[in-house]
Amino acid sequence: MATVQRERLIECDGFRVEAPRGLLGWVEETWLGSDAEPAALAVRTLDGQRGLLLADDIVSVLGDEETVVLQQGTRLLELGSPRL
Numbered sequence: 809m810a811t812v813q814r815e816r817l818i819e820c821d822g823f824r825v826e827a828p829r830g831l832l833g834w835v836e837e838t839w840l841g842s843d844a845e846p847a848a849l850a851v852r853t854l855d856g857q858r859g860l861l862l863a864d865d866i867v868s869v870l871g872d873e874e875t876v877v878l879q880q881g882t883r884l885l886e887l888g889s890p891r892l
Contacts, residue, residue, distance in 0.1 A: 820835045825861065826875050
């Protein structure tokens with residue numbers, strides 16, 4: 809299963825997130841892993857919720873279209889509200 813080169817995820821803030829079933833939401837920020845490489849994207853969904861999308865579930869990044877494309881069956885991990 810092909811996945812996108814992780815360095816392409818660095819500049820995806822604001823990109824659309826497209827799943828096979830349609831628009832899922834928009835990228836809010838890139839999360840880096842322990843190796844300082846992009847590991848996930850924080851996504852704001854259509855209903856205003858937040859989710860985490862693992863880099864391994866991303867098929868491609870379409871820079872000209874500002875779109876991140878997901879593979880079939882991808883699920884967002886739930887993100888809770890920030891706590892102080």
